[in-house]
Amino acid sequence: MLQGSLKMLLDPRLRDLVEIRDSSYNWPLTFRRHLFEWEKEELLRINGILRGAPTFNLQVNDLALWSAAKPCQTLVSIFYNHTNLALGPNVIFSRWVWINYLPPKVQFFGWLAWRNKVKTLVFLQQLGILDRDSSTLCTFCKSQQESIEHVLIFCPMVWRVWSELLQWWGVVWVVPRSIQGLFQW
Known part of the structure; x- marks a missing residue:
């Protein structure tokens, strides 16, 4: 402060x-x-x-003055547009993250995942919040490092949930290689 x-x-x-x-x-x-x-x-x-x-x-x-602002434009929309312009080809991912019918917390989590900023054990250890001696193994399977890709895509426990959910929806898919691939699905 x-x-x-x-x-x-x-x-x-x-x-x-x-x-x-x-x-x-x-x-x-x-x-x-x-x-x-x-x-x-x-x-x-x-x-x-x-x-x-x-x-x-x-x-x-x-x-405070934002020179990119147009009359009657909200600050959130200005930042959203500015981010999309700065990210170039990643614009497609941001559209998938900010889907209007999803709850705001889900949208925000998707944005954190897309930006690779979800507070996984590996991420917290890199920040120095967890000691170097602390375990960074996945909380669910205890076999791999807890990274965002592992927790959302590659963890066998999470994969079982994805499989059941997709089978229930009648969807067949191939496992994406990255979080961005998950958003393109």
Whole structure:
């Protein structure tokens, strides 16, 4: 959290969040918990980016402005369109993730899976949240590393569920090789 948490400030302005020392800006970022090593590295990187930011006039009120915005366009639709443009050929996957008749939590989980950001044991160990000595074996089968591909596609227990579900629907399919392949199905 930032010092003078944004939640506590009703109308936060940059001048409320920055300290000026010898004509340079300092962003006093404080947090509620101790940071992991990878978070400390990210914080140093963010501070470097902020130090390289253009100077700004603290006497003028600031406001958030997205130059790609069109009148009456929501921020969510702007980010969605921007993401699709930036991803190029992956646009097809994002269309499969954001299916309107799915509950929002399912859509969000699909998006996390598509971006390979589901918090599997392997992912948590890479972030440093789990110790290097912790087991990353799949919770269901205990035979493979718990990666997103394994949990959603290749785990024998999950495969049994997929098979029963697809048989019930009367669908025949071939196992996809990746999460993206699952979305193209």
